[in-house]
Amino acid sequence: MRTMKAVVFQEKDRIAVADVPMPVPRAGEALIRITATTICGTDVHIVRGEYPVRPGLVLGHEPVGVIHEVGRGLESLYAVGQLVIVGAITPCGQCFYCLNGSHSQCGGAHGGWRFGNTIDGAWAEYLLVPDARANLAPIPHNLSDEDVLLCPDIFSTGLGGAESANIKAGDAVAVFAQGPIGLCATLGAKLRGASLVVGIDAVPERLEMARRFGATVTLNTAEGDPVPRIKRLTEGRGVDVAIEALGRQETFENALRAIRPGGTLSSLGVYSGKLVAPYEPFYAGIGDIKIVTTLCPGGKERMRRLMALVASQRVDLTPLITHRFGLDDIEEAFDLFSHQRDRVMKVALYPGLARDRRRLESVGAGASEAEC
Ligand SMILES: [Zn+2]
Ligand SMILES: [Zn+2]
Numbered sequence: 001m002r003t004m005k006a007v008v009f010q011e012k013d014r015i016a017v018a019d020v021p022m023p024v025p026r027a028g029e030a031l032i033r034i035t036a037t038t039i040c041g042t043d044v045h046i047v048r049g050e051y052p053v054r055p056g057l058v059l060g061h062e063p064v065g066v067i068h069e070v071g072r073g074l075e076s077l078y079a080v081g082q083l084v085i086v087g088a089i090t091p092c093g094q095c096f097y098c099l100n101g102s103h104s105q106c107g108g109a110h111g112g113w114r115f116g117n118t119i120d121g122a123w124a125e126y127l128l129v130p131d132a133r134a135n136l137a138p139i140p141h142n143l144s145d146e147d148v149l150l151c152p153d154i155f156s157t158g159l160g161g162a163e164s165a166n167i168k169a170g171d172a173v174a175v176f177a178q179g180p181i182g183l184c185a186t187l188g189a190k191l192r193g194a195s196l197v198v199g200i201d202a203v204p205e206r207l208e209m210a211r212r213f214g215a216t217v218t219l220n221t222a223e224g225d226p227v228p229r230i231k232r233l234t235e236g237r238g239v240d241v242a243i244e245a246l247g248r249q250e251t252f253e254n255a256l257r258a259i260r261p262g263g264t265l266s267s268l269g270v271y272s273g274k275l276v277a278p279y280e281p282f283y284a285g286i287g288d289i290k291i292v293t294t295l296c297p298g299g300k301e302r303m304r305r306l307m308a309l310v311a312s313q314r315v316d317l318t319p320l321i322t323h324r325f326g327l328d329d330i331e332e333a334f335d336l337f338s339h340q341r342d343r344v345m346k347v348a349l350y351p352g353l354a355r356d357r358r359r360l361e362s363v364g365a366g367a368s369e370a371e372c
Contacts, residue, residue: 158184
């Protein structure tokens, strides 16, 4: 039996590099060799035991790779050696939910999220892609792995928050929290034509990045309640759209307080426990407020659109990739990311690289490859 190196969840607060069986694609499936992947805030929840997964599961849901082998039925559609990404969400495209347009809810509540959740994920040398015809998205020429590394999840989710809110040209938007997803929501608000984009966070470097990603105003929560300041920026009304990108009661409540009557709260956070909508900012339930939630849109057509934005240089996501590691260095990478040390935003993980930091640094941005 062929084996491969992968990072598996062992138990709460324990992950390890292990040799696991290399998957063999069946009909409709594809095997890709991972060239780059990354760590997501959701992975931190999983490792800390806040979101349960089975022991032995390979984690990770943000794959960039090369097609290594295709199962029956895909031979005329894809070629071995083709560079691809796969969305964090892999809809089947055929079930009740998919055919009703709720691809992320494929098969049932957040069922479209399979990698590193219900099936083995991308922190490995190889990844088995289910429903490959709906999910393998070829990378445009001239784009590096790092150019597209944040498309499978972070960019799709952040932009999705702006799209779900139906932001219109000239809208006033506030984005609560400027982590990677919040920054992509800020970018999404800009792409949708918002005239005022308020980026909110407590970390100065993140606010600086928010300005780079399209925030026209930034507010530091360490300097006091952002909501009165948002009201002052909007003639006392509040914003048309507030995007919540953290998943806490406090940011949810602030987002609610920041929107005008008839406005939209677009929620991207993953909440744990009970969430309360306070009476006043909820306008007693008769304020014509819309609360919408979004799980990362996936599928190859979504990925094609996101990569088209990158290829046309409408967006550049690479400033978010601040650190690089080999897959063997996962514990160090995870520790850095989960504790937000060293001003980390996102880390790139390279399964193809040995445990050698100097070699890694010489690789620098974009370990894209043509050979296979
Ligand atoms: Zn994620
Ligand atoms: Zn489906």
